[in-house]
Amino acid sequence: MKRLDKDSYLKHLRNYLGALPEEEVDAIIQDYEDYFAAELLNGYTVAETVKELGSPFKQAQNILKGHDLKPRFERAKDSPFSSETSQTLIVIALFVFNFVFILGPAVGIIGLLLGLTVMFFAFIFSPVVTISAYLFGSGALFELFISVTLAGIGLIAISACLGMLKGFLRLIKKYVAINRQLARGELFK
Numbered sequence: 001m002k003r004l005d006k007d008s009y010l011k012h013l014r015n016y017l018g019a020l021p022e023e024e025v026d027a028i029i030q031d032y033e034d035y036f037a038a039e040l041l042n043g044y045t046v047a048e049t050v051k052e053l054g055s056p057f058k059q060a061q062n063i064l065k066g067h068d069l070k071p072r073f074e075r076a077k078d079s080p081f082s083s084e085t086s087q088t089l090i091v092i093a094l095f096v097f098n099f100v101f102i103l104g105p106a107v108g109i110i111g112l113l114l115g116l117t118v119m120f121f122a123f124i125f126s127p128v129v130t131i132s133a134y135l136f137g138s139g140a141l142f143e144l145f146i147s148v149t150l151a152g153i154g155l156i157a158i159s160a161c162l163g164m165l166k167g168f169l170r171l172i173k174k175y176v177a178i179n180r181q182l183a184r185g186e187l188f189k
Contacts, residue, residue, distance in 0.1 A: 006036050006046050009056055016060030019069045028063060057186045091183050098179065106172060113165045120161055123154025 010029055017025045039049040053059060130147035
């Protein structure tokens, strides 16, 4: 979940509590505003208070359990779709989008980075092969210098390639987390 300030947190909470009467929602939001103020007086920051409370969606779920309701999602008033239908359509759209536009390039980029990593490892170990060839009389001194140069290039490039691979995998994890939040309806404003 992205970092929320107090106003954003309360706005999301108000939206999720939309199934309740407006007066009751106002009272709940006032209670949360009082809680934020009390925590601020106790020396906690807004970020710490938001982290302690958890996501507004989860708070709304807990509040609405007592009313036998589910959190609602913002949609047009004249929308013919229920929130469950909208949720199902979002999940289907995410699946299609990810399968068509994300999966292929992601697999290609990971394959490219892994291939480059293997190539740079081969560069690093090329002096071993060249030295053994030179010792057995079939290698030239020039080949040894080239292989040492390739080993240097490999050492420099392997760290960059592994860093890019780790960064790309972190990016994929964040993307999957966002997709999960979308599928659960936690990113609706």
